[in-house]
Amino acid sequence: MKRIYYILIILAIANINICSKDIIVRPGGSIKSVVESSEAGDRVIVKEGFYKEYEIVINKSIELIGEGNPTIDGISKGEIIVIRADSVTVKGFYVNNSGFSGMRDYAAIRVENSRYCTISANKLVNNYFGIYLAGCNDCTVIYNEAMSNAISESSSGNGIHLWKCSNISILNNTITGHRDGIYFEFVTSSLVQNNSTFRNIRYGLHFMFSNGCDYENNVFTENGAGVAVMYTKNVKMINNRFENNWGANSYGLLLKDISDSFIYRNTFAGNTAGVYSEGVTRLNIVNNNFTANGYALKILGNCTDDTIKNNNFAGNTFDVTTNSSRNSNFFAGNYWDKYKGYDLDKDGTGDVSYRPVNLFSKIVEETPESVFLLRSFIVDLLDAAEKVVPVFIPETLIDDEPSMERVD
Amino acid sequence: MTTLKILKYVLYDVLRSKMIIIYTVLLFLITFGIIYTGRDVSKAVISLLNVVLLVVPLISIIFGTIHFYNSKEFMEMLLAMPVKRKSIFWAEYAGLSIALSLGFIAGVGLPLLIYGGDLSSLYLIIAGVLLTFIFISLAFLASVLNKDKAKGIGMALVIWFYMAVIFDALVLLFYYMFSSYPLQKATIVISALNPVDLARILILLKLDISALMGYTGATLHNFFGSAFGVMFALGFLMIWAAGPTMLALRVFNRKNF
Numbered sequence: 001m002k003r004i005y006y007i008l009i010i011l012a013i014a015n016i017n018i019c020s021k022d023i024i025v026r027p028g029g030s031i032k033s034v035v036e037s038s039e040a041g042d043r044v045i046v047k048e049g050f051y052k053e054y055e056i057v058i059n060k061s062i063e064l065i066g067e068g069n070p071t072i073d074g075i076s077k078g079e080i081i082v083i084r085a086d087s088v089t090v091k092g093f094y095v096n097n098s099g100f101s102g103m104r105d106y107a108a109i110r111v112e113n114s115r116y117c118t119i120s121a122n123k124l125v126n127n128y129f130g131i132y133l134a135g136c137n138d139c140t141v142i143y144n145e146a147m148s149n150a151i152s153e154s155s156s157g158n159g160i161h162l163w164k165c166s167n168i169s170i171l172n173n174t175i176t177g178h179r180d181g182i183y184f185e186f187v188t189s190s191l192v193q194n195n196s197t198f199r200n201i202r203y204g205l206h207f208m209f210s211n212g213c214d215y216e217n218n219v220f221t222e223n224g225a226g227v228a229v230m231y232t233k234n235v236k237m238i239n240n241r242f243e244n245n246w247g248a249n250s251y252g253l254l255l256k257d258i259s260d261s262f263i264y265r266n267t268f269a270g271n272t273a274g275v276y277s278e279g280v281t282r283l284n285i286v287n288n289n290f291t292a293n294g295y296a297l298k299i300l301g302n303c304t305d306d307t308i309k310n311n312n313f314a315g316n317t318f319d320v321t322t323n324s325s326r327n328s329n330f331f332a333g334n335y336w337d338k339y340k341g342y343d344l345d346k347d348g349t350g351d352v353s354y355r356p357v358n359l360f361s362k363i364v365e366e367t368p369e370s371v372f373l374l375r376s377f378i379v380d381l382l383d384a385a386e387k388v389v390p391v392f393i394p395e396t397l398i399d400d401e402p403s404m405e406r407v408d
Numbered sequence: 409m410t411t412l413k414i415l416k417y418v419l420y421d422v423l424r425s426k427m428i429i430i431y432t433v434l435l436f437l438i439t440f441g442i443i444y445t446g447r448d449v450s451k452a453v454i455s456l457l458n459v460v461l462l463v464v465p466l467i468s469i470i471f472g473t474i475h476f477y478n479s480k481e482f483m484e485m486l487l488a489m490p491v492k493r494k495s496i497f498w499a500e501y502a503g504l505s506i507a508l509s510l511g512f513i514a515g516v517g518l519p520l521l522i523y524g525g526d527l528s529s530l531y532l533i534i535a536g537v538l539l540t541f542i543f544i545s546l547a548f549l550a551s552v553l554n555k556d557k558a559k560g561i562g563m564a565l566v567i568w569f570y571m572a573v574i575f576d577a578l579v580l581l582f583y584y585m586f587s588s589y590p591l592q593k594a595t596i597v598i599s600a601l602n603p604v605d606l607a608r609i610l611i612l613l614k615l616d617i618s619a620l621m622g623y624t625g626a627t628l629h630n631f632f633g634s635a636f637g638v639m640f641a642l643g644f645l646m647i648w649a650a651g652p653t654m655l656a657l658r659v660f661n662r663k664n665f
Contacts, residue, residue, distance in 0.1 A: 315451070363580070367587040370580060372595050372628065375457055376608060378576040 025051075031072065032056045035064065040085075046070045046093070054099070059084045066092035069123070074098045074108070080127075083111040089118045098127040105157060107132035108146075111139060119144060129157035130178065133165050140169045148177040150201045158183040158206075159197065162190070170195060180206040181223065188212050195219075203228045204245075215240055220252075226271060228254040235261040244270040251276040252293065258283060268293055274316070277303050286310055287407065295321050295361070304328040310407045313337060313356070317374070320356040320397065323365055327397035331356070335403040343404045350402040357393045359386035411495040411502075414486065418503030422475065428511050431467055435459070435515025443523050450615065453528045456516065457611055460536045461604050465543045466568050468508055472547025473564040475504055477557040484665050497548075497660050501653060505544045509537045528614040535607035538642070541649040542603045543568070549656040552663060575602045592627040600640075603648040610641045 020041035025034050027049030038044055040060040048068030054077045058064065064081070071094040074080040078099040081090060088111075095108040107129035111117050117139040123146075124130045130146035133139060141160060150156030159175030161183045162168060168190040174197075175181040181197025184190070184207035196219045197204040204220035205227045207213070214236045220227050226245035229235065235258060242252035252271035253263075257279040267289045268274035274293040275285070283306045290296035296316040297308070301324025308329060313319045314337040333349070334356075341352035360379045364371050373379050386393060422428055438459055443452040479500065486496050516536060520529040546567050554560035579598055583591065599605050613632050631637045 367583045367591075369587075369591040369595050370583045372599065372605075372609070373576055373580060375454070375612060376576045376605070377458065377462060378573055378580065380458070381573075 027051070027070075031064075035062065038062050054078050054080050055082065056080065057082045057084065058088050058090075061085050061087040063089040064091070064093075065089070066094075066122075069094050071096060074127075076100065079106050079108075079110050081109045083109070083114055083117055086114050087116040088114065089120070090122065091118070091120045092122065094123045094125065095127065096125045098129070100128045100155070105129050105132060105161070107157070107161070110134070111136050114139065118142070124148075127157070129161050130159040130175065132161045132163075133168065134163045136162075136165045136168065138167045139165070140171065141173060142169070142171040144173045146173070146175045146178060150177055150179055153179055153202055156201065159200065162187045166190065169193070176200060180204075181220070183207070184210040184213065186210065190214075191216070193217055196221075198222050200224065204242075205229070207232060211235075214238070219243070221245070223250075225249055226251040226254060228256070229258060230254075230256040232257075233259050233261070237261075237263045237266060239265050241267045241269070242271060242274070243267070246270070246272050248272075254278075255280050255283070262286075263288060267291070268296065273298050275299075277306070279303065281305055283307070284309070288312070289314075290319075291315050294318065298322070299329060300324070301326065306330070307332075309333050310403070311335070312406050314406070318358070318361040318364075321361040321365055322357060322394060322397065325392070325394050327394040329397070331397065331399040332401050333403055333407065334399055335406050336399070339402050339404075341402065348404050350404055354399045354402040355387065355390060355393060355397065356399060357397050358383045359392055362392055410491050411499045414491075414496060414499035415503045418479075418499055419507055421479075422504055422507035423510070427471060428507060431471075431508070432511040432515040435463075435512060436519060439516045439519040443519055449520065449523050449525055450528055452520070452523075453525075453532050453611070454615060456532060457608065460516070460532060460539065460611075461608055462572055464512060464536050464539050465572060465604060468540045468543035469547045469550075469564045469568050470561065471508065472504060472544040473551050473561050476500070476548055476551035477560060480665075487665060493661050494657065497657050501544065501548060505541045508540045508544065512536050512540055528611060531611045531614050534642075535611055535645075538645040538649065539603060539607055542645065542652075545649050545651075545653040545656065549652040549659075552656050552659040571602055571604045576605065579605075595628060596631055600644045603645055606641050606645055606648075610638070610645075 020043060022043045022045055023034055023038055025031050025044060025046045031046055031051055032053050034044055035056055035058055043063045043065060046066045047070060049070050051070060051072045052075050053072055054074040069092055072080055074097045076097050076099050080095050080098050090109060098108045099106040108124045108127040109119055110132040113135040115137045119131055119141045121143045126148055131141055131144060146159040156179040158180040159178040159182060160170060160173060164186040166188040168187065170182060170192045172194045176199050178200050179202050181200045181204045182192060187210040190213045192215045194217045198221040201224045203225055204223035208230045210232050212234045216238045219241045221243045223245055227242060245252055250272045252268040252274045255277040259281045261283050263285045265287045269291040271293045273295040274290045274297060276298045278300045280303045285308045288311045290311060290313045292315040295318045296313050297320045299320060299322050301322060306329040308331045310333045312335045319336060336354055336356060339350060339354050341350040341354065343350055359382050439456060442455045443449060446452050483496055513533060517533045547564050550563040550567060551560045554563055599609055609632055613629060632641060
């Protein structure tokens with residue numbers, strides 16, 4: 001009789017396994033063992049509560065759903081959730097206290113060599129790395145919140161870290177207190193949209209070798225060194241805000257060796273340097289707002305064929321600075337609040353060309369101490385004299401059609 | 409007691425003069441005009457910066473010198489009475505400084521206050537008042553050192569020109585010559601050598617903070633942005649007011665009228 005029961009039970013389980021089933025984990029239970037015993041296609045529902053677990057390895061396509069935001073505490077040991085299968089969903093957890101190691105990059109949620117995974121609506125507190133995607137394609141990271149309390153760059157990890165991925169969507173996440181907010185290396189064709197990163201100790205957004213990615217409607221504020229992007233082609237940055245990144249080495253947006261890219265309708269406000277560009281070619285900077293920055297646009301001599309068009313420069317201490325006496329970039333149609341020309345034919349374009357680089361910014365570039373003389377009478381005098389007969393400032397760095405009104 | 413009595417008379421005399429009324433009205437019109445066209449108080453403070461740093465010292469030192477020579481007969485008359493020289497000098501200095509400061513506060517402070525001034529406008533007013541005291545003190549020094557009125561006014565003008573323009577040009581030259589040395593600390597010392605620069609930094613740090621935050625700016629900002637730095641700046645401005653006054657008083661005490 002007993003044997004028949006066993007057979008029936010086994011048959012029943014096997015039967016349900018064919019179609020997917022829901023498995024419920026309650027406080028006191030182990031998510032890890034349930035995940036191990038689940039089958040592909042299952043839904044593991046974790047009820048509200050506190051679970052002290054780590055190294056939960058998901059190697060089959062299941063959905064791991066938290067109901068009422070259950071907390072998984074990694075008690076500072078290793079990784080917490082590791083995904084090594086396609087089409088996995090992790091949703092609705094509080095994931096806290098991953099391990100820290102100088103050797104391995106422990107993450108609260110790690111996804112390895114997978115496709116079609118979704119990480120959504122999780123809150124990650126006090127982890128080394130937040131969400132770590134390595135070798136993934138077609139995944140979505142949405143509505144997550146990552147906060148940590150990084151103290152130094154060497155002892156902290158990134159909020160959302162992507163390595164060697166493609167077609168990833170990073171949407172509506174909030175990241176604070178990490179080393180870099182969002183970090184991309186060798187990532188292609190991805191979308192970063194509606195995220196907010198603030199008060200991270202290094203960069204709000206940091207990417208390298210990540211061609212063909214789009215960044216839209218993100219907000220990067222008060223990060224240690226702003227946003228840094230390097231060695232990349234075909235970047236689109238639209239409608240982002242880069243604000244209040246202050247400090248000796250802080251930039252709203254640092255561009256290094258970027259080419260064929262597009263920066264459109266962004267706002268740079270209250271940064272030490274709004275945009276700092278080095279070795280940048282064929283970049284279009286169009287319709288952006290530069291407001292109340294120390295240096296709105298620092299464009300180094302090795303930048304070529306860039307177009308700076310229809311931007312608004314208002315309330316910046318220095319509008320454009322460069323370290324070269326030549327210019328191979330094109331400026332047109334920008335609004336400069338320091339422009340003193342006139343518009344006789346009333347076509348909205350100033351009749352006198354405008355040179356946005358002033359002598360004093362060049363002096364400060366060479367001897368930074370002289371910033372002490374900012375707004376002194378002698379400096380105004382020198383600037384006025386230089387404007388009339390340019391000797392030191394690049395003669396071709398000139399906006400021939402400055403706009404009289406702010407550009408929309 | 410006698411000092412206060414003379415002070416009252418000097419104050420009354422100066423406040424009634426046409427010059428101070430013109431000065432106040434001029435400042436008022438400039439400030440009002442700048443705020444009205446710009447419609448932004450913190451931007452207005454930047455524009456007013458040069459007014460405060462150039463016009464206030466100039467008017468103070470010229471008016472101070474002229475006033476001193478003009479009240480020479482009055483002083484000689486008082487000296488014939490049993491009044492201490494010290495009292496006469498202090499009454500003249502305080503009376504003139506207070507009168508011009510009141511003119512400045514009414515001319516610049518009032519419009520700023522009406523349009524909702526912030527912390528930077530407060531610093532602007534404090535700096536303006538201190539500069540008034542400093543340049544009247546320098547005016548008195550120039551006056552007691554020269555018997556001849558024309559020479560005195562000439563000396564006052566040279567002092568103003570040096571403080572407002574030449575000093576900064578020399579500093580710029582200095583920075584260029586020693587650009588390969590670390591000059592961050594030297595900058596703080598240099599700033600203390602000129603009250604106009606000191607006043608400018610004090611106001612600017614409330615305005616252009618982001619620009620000053622380059623790596624030199626950071627030292628400057630850390631220093632002058634701190635409570636100690638503000639105290640340092642205000643302290644040195646007061647020394648700049650007190651120093652020449654004391655010197656002028658010494659000369660005045662031994663002067664043969």
